[in-house]
Structures are given as C-alpha cells and as structure tokens.
Amino acid sequence: MSGSIRDREAILREDYDAVGVAKNYSGARWTETQHARRTHRIEHAWAKRFLRWAGPLGIILDLPCGTGRFSRLLQTHAPKLLQVDQSEAMLGQMSGPRAQGAISRIPLANDSVDLAFCFRLLHHFPESVQRKEALSELARVSRRWVIASYFDRSCFQAWRHRVRGRKSNRFPQSRKTFQDEAELAGLRVVREGFIARGISEQVVVLLEKMECSDGVFKPFVQTETSSVEKRTLSNGQSHFVKRYDFPKPLRRLEAAFRHTWRSPSRAEREFLNLQKMRELGISVVQPIDWWERRDSFGFVRESWLATEAVEAPDLDTYLQAGNQPSTAYFHALVESVRAISQAGILYRGLRARNVLVTDNGPVWLDPAKASFQQNPQSVALTNEKEFREEIRRLGLD
Known part of the structure; x- marks a missing residue:
C-alpha cells in the first residue's frame, strides 16, 4: 500500500x-x-x-x-x-x-x-x-x-x-x-x-x-466572557463576529441559573433585539447570523453573533483620543435615545462604548440586555437617567 x-x-x-x-x-x-x-x-x-x-x-x-x-x-x-x-x-x-x-x-x-x-x-x-x-x-x-x-x-x-x-x-x-x-x-x-x-x-x-495570510487569527476586543474578531470572506465581504463564553466554572454556574438553561443564548437575544430595533427605524449595526453550542443538559457553553463590519470608533474611544463630536452628531445622539425610549426599549447599556461615531451619525450596538416594555413612560425615565449619568461622566453636560 x-x-x-x-x-x-x-x-x-x-x-x-x-x-x-x-x-x-x-x-x-x-x-x-x-x-x-x-x-x-x-x-x-x-x-x-x-x-x-x-x-x-x-x-x-x-x-x-x-x-x-x-x-x-x-x-x-x-x-x-x-x-x-x-x-x-x-x-x-x-x-x-x-x-x-x-x-x-x-x-x-x-x-x-x-x-x-x-x-x-x-x-x-x-x-x-x-x-x-x-x-x-x-x-x-x-x-x-x-x-x-x-x-x-x-x-x-x-x-x-x-x-x-x-x-x-x-x-x-x-x-x-x-x-x-x-x-x-x-x-x-x-x-x-x-x-x-x-x-x-x-x-x-x-x-x-x-x-x-495576515497572521494569527486574533480578536481585537477581548474580555473575560466575550471577544470580537473581524472576518473577511473570500468574496471580499467583511463582518464582525462576537463570541460569548463562560471560561470559569463559577461564571458557568451563575449563567446557567440566570438565563441559559433551555432559554435563548446571549447571542440569540442580541440578534433578535438588533432586528427589532432596525424594524423600528433605530440606527444599529446590521445583524447577519447567530449560532451557539450547548452541552447535553441544554446549558449554553458558547454563542456567536455575526454583524456587519462597521469600521468606526466608539464614542468613548473617540473622546479619549482628544476628539470632539460635532453638534449635529450630538443632536442625532439625543434623538436616537429619545426614539429608543418612545419604542419602549429598556436598553440597559446606554454607554459611550456602545455607540459608534460614524459619518452618518450614531450607530448603536450590544443590546443583548435590552428588553421591550409595555410602559414607555417608565422606560423613558430610566433611559434618560442612565444617559444623563453617562453624559456627565464624559464631561459633555
């Protein structure tokens, strides 16, 4: 042979x-x-x-x-x-x-x-x-x-x-x-x-x-439970892939009892929230797909979310680099927060790191914890309080 x-x-x-x-x-x-x-x-x-x-x-x-x-x-x-x-x-x-x-x-x-x-x-x-x-x-x-x-x-x-x-x-x-x-x-x-x-x-x-061909595959954002990397396909299209993981046993146990046993994974929730927000006319990154890995008991071990690749800094990074957003951008940011509240969306993440500074205005991302509420008035109060605290932290008030 x-x-x-x-x-x-x-x-x-x-x-x-x-x-x-x-x-x-x-x-x-x-x-x-x-x-x-x-x-x-x-x-x-x-x-x-x-x-x-x-x-x-x-x-x-x-x-x-x-x-x-x-x-x-x-x-x-x-x-x-x-x-x-x-x-x-x-x-x-x-x-x-x-x-x-x-x-x-x-x-x-x-x-x-x-x-x-x-x-x-x-x-x-x-x-x-x-x-x-x-x-x-x-x-x-x-x-x-x-x-x-x-x-x-x-x-x-x-x-x-x-x-x-x-x-x-x-x-x-x-x-x-x-x-x-x-x-x-x-x-x-x-x-x-x-x-x-x-x-x-x-x-x-x-x-x-x-x-x-460009070196080792490495994420450009890395935290304890998530990472983000850019992938470029052979047809020239690019997208970002976010991976959620629970590397430590204690975090896995906590996640299992909180939300991941036989329930939507974080990637799936973020994908669905992005879709709903786009349907409501709110400027967010475009979701492409999501997938997950569960163990034999139904617990989520890993989940992934693919979105369009928006090459732009987040507002926090933009300000730390010594830049100042234009008046038009700031007005658009305020209007987008108002639109989120009017839609009854409790964002739970109105942070500068979750909004991008693009030529077309603010683009929101990471709404994994967002929820749609029946009482827009209480949602507006909560979002407004969170947004004001973030503006005050950034020194933009």
Missing part, C-alpha cells in the same frame, strides 16, 4: 469509475439499510452543526463531492459551492456545476475558499505522509475552516476488524495521530463529532488554520 498520494489516487479513481459503483453510490448506498440511513442522517447533522459554528461563509469547496450527497446542505450555508471529484463516473451522476480534480493538486489558488469540505476520503490513505499532503492542500486553499472525516482505530468496529483479520481499503488511525498530522499541515482540531462514540470508526472534525 506504500507509494505517493497520486499513486493511491489512481487506484481510488479506478475503483470508483468501475461499472455500477457511482450509480449505486447515488442511489441505494445510503438508503438500502437502516444502518446506512442512520449514518447518512448523523453525518448530515454533524456537518450542519460545524457549518453553523464556522459562521457566515462565501465560498465552500466540496472535495470529493461524489454524487453530490452534501450539495443541498452546503448550498444553504454559502452562496457559491465548488464541487470537485476525480471520478468521472461520480460526477456523471450529479447535476450542477462541477469539475474534475484530485486532492493532491486542487485546482485553486491559496486562500480561495472560506471552508473546505472533505468527507470520507482520508481513511483511504494508508500512509501518514499521504494524509498530511491531503490536509496541507485543504489548508492551502481554505482561508480558515476545514471540515473533514477520518476513521478512529480505538473503537469497537476497528478492533473487531483487527481481531477477525479482515482486509479493507479503510485505514483507521488514532485520534492523537490525526491531531499531529493536522498540526503538521497547519490545522488544529476545534470540534469533534462521533457517529457512535466508541463503536463506529467514523469521526467528523472541524479544523481551523493556525495562521492566515
């Missing part, structure tokens, strides 16, 4: 181009047995979950795309999908744009896609050097994310095959070996998903590049 990755690809291409293989793969392969249907369903569930965790995407590469088993799912998460497979017979069983190509020489430039999707391929490579070369190619063409699968040798299914002496074209490896090979390719494992942990060989992983 030794040889280069291209030698191994030639064998695989011959196997999948054999008469009837591609037709069976697109038809009965994932529907004929209960086990096949269950595996298909769980693989899609993990792929969908990891796609959500990766956030907004512009271009996805599906290699090998096979007969398009994941095409519909991938198309719902990105406006552009590139489908590539080295088997001509497989490509002939699917519709839509596709191209013939192999993972050893992906016909794309560096950082040309936002996510590379590689399902049920790595376990066909017996040599570590072959898998590292495949992972390196995926890392080369992806700006940040890779979703892949491999077979774990430390499970009951792999152990049974070894005991029975069964020969197979599947080559499982240990989780430690896979992580080491991924790191050598410039990738780190972010999440793992199991078809049947301890029983099935199949493991689905979300990988992230350790470095991008």
Whole structure:
C-alpha cells in the first residue's frame, strides 16, 4: 500500500469509475439499510452543526463531492459551492456545476475558499505522509475552516476488524495521530463529532488554520466572557463576529441559573433585539447570523453573533483620543435615545462604548440586555437617567 498520494489516487479513481459503483453510490448506498440511513442522517447533522459554528461563509469547496450527497446542505450555508471529484463516473451522476480534480493538486489558488469540505476520503490513505499532503492542500486553499472525516482505530468496529483479520481499503488511525498530522499541515482540531462514540470508526472534525495570510487569527476586543474578531470572506465581504463564553466554572454556574438553561443564548437575544430595533427605524449595526453550542443538559457553553463590519470608533474611544463630536452628531445622539425610549426599549447599556461615531451619525450596538416594555413612560425615565449619568461622566453636560 506504500507509494505517493497520486499513486493511491489512481487506484481510488479506478475503483470508483468501475461499472455500477457511482450509480449505486447515488442511489441505494445510503438508503438500502437502516444502518446506512442512520449514518447518512448523523453525518448530515454533524456537518450542519460545524457549518453553523464556522459562521457566515462565501465560498465552500466540496472535495470529493461524489454524487453530490452534501450539495443541498452546503448550498444553504454559502452562496457559491465548488464541487470537485476525480471520478468521472461520480460526477456523471450529479447535476450542477462541477469539475474534475484530485486532492493532491486542487485546482485553486491559496486562500480561495472560506471552508473546505472533505468527507470520507482520508481513511483511504494508508500512509501518514499521504494524509498530511491531503490536509496541507485543504489548508492551502481554505482561508480558515476545514471540515473533514477520518476513521478512529480505538473503537469497537476497528478492533473487531483487527481481531477477525479482515482486509479493507479503510485505514483507521488514532485520534492523537490525526491531531499531529493536522498540526503538521497547519490545522488544529476545534470540534469533534462521533457517529457512535466508541463503536463506529467514523469521526467528523472541524479544523481551523493556525495562521492566515495576515497572521494569527486574533480578536481585537477581548474580555473575560466575550471577544470580537473581524472576518473577511473570500468574496471580499467583511463582518464582525462576537463570541460569548463562560471560561470559569463559577461564571458557568451563575449563567446557567440566570438565563441559559433551555432559554435563548446571549447571542440569540442580541440578534433578535438588533432586528427589532432596525424594524423600528433605530440606527444599529446590521445583524447577519447567530449560532451557539450547548452541552447535553441544554446549558449554553458558547454563542456567536455575526454583524456587519462597521469600521468606526466608539464614542468613548473617540473622546479619549482628544476628539470632539460635532453638534449635529450630538443632536442625532439625543434623538436616537429619545426614539429608543418612545419604542419602549429598556436598553440597559446606554454607554459611550456602545455607540459608534460614524459619518452618518450614531450607530448603536450590544443590546443583548435590552428588553421591550409595555410602559414607555417608565422606560423613558430610566433611559434618560442612565444617559444623563453617562453624559456627565464624559464631561459633555
């Protein structure tokens, strides 16, 4: 089984181009047995979950795309999908744009896609050097994310095959070996998903590049429980992603009893509040999407919010730099606070750090704690008191 990755690809291409293989793969392969249907369903569930965790995407590469088993799912998460497979017979069983190509020489430039999707391929490579070369190619063409699968040798299914002496074209490896090979390719494992942990060989992983073309991925805002980073997609669009986290056990316990057990996460609440405020004509950053990670008990462990990238300083930073807002900006700020109160919104965050100084006037952000009340008069009094205290603190009264 030794040889280069291209030698191994030639064998695989011959196997999948054999008469009837591609037709069976697109038809009965994932529907004929209960086990096949269950595996298909769980693989899609993990792929969908990891796609959500990766956030907004512009271009996805599906290699090998096979007969398009994941095409519909991938198309719902990105406006552009590139489908590539080295088997001509497989490509002939699917519709839509596709191209013939192999993972050893992906016909794309560096950082040309936002996510590379590689399902049920790595376990066909017996040599570590072959898998590292495949992972390196995926890392080369992806700006940040890779979703892949491999077979774990430390499970009951792999152990049974070894005991029975069964020969197979599947080559499982240990989780430690896979992580080491991924790191050598410039990738780190972010999440793992199991078809049947301890029983099935199949493991689905979300990988992230350790470095991008501009350096290491780092947030430009970092607090104990949240961080914000800017992400630029392969299509040139940029957005901000805010991540809420509870790193300390005490904070997790506090959050669990306060608001996160089987209730909306902070990212979801902020997303919905931003949508409502925009509908009411209040100038806030435009929300794009939100996603979360919960444990098996329903507690939120992490949540993310994606918004438009507004390149502007907040009012607090603007003033600390020695600048003074214009009279027109200050009047617009007062009017926006009045509009928030008239809409019955108890903002709970009318702070200078939560409003941006833009050429078009003030733009509010971070309304995660905002609530919509039935009594606008009491809301107005509370907001006015909070706003006056902030103005006094800034020395603008």
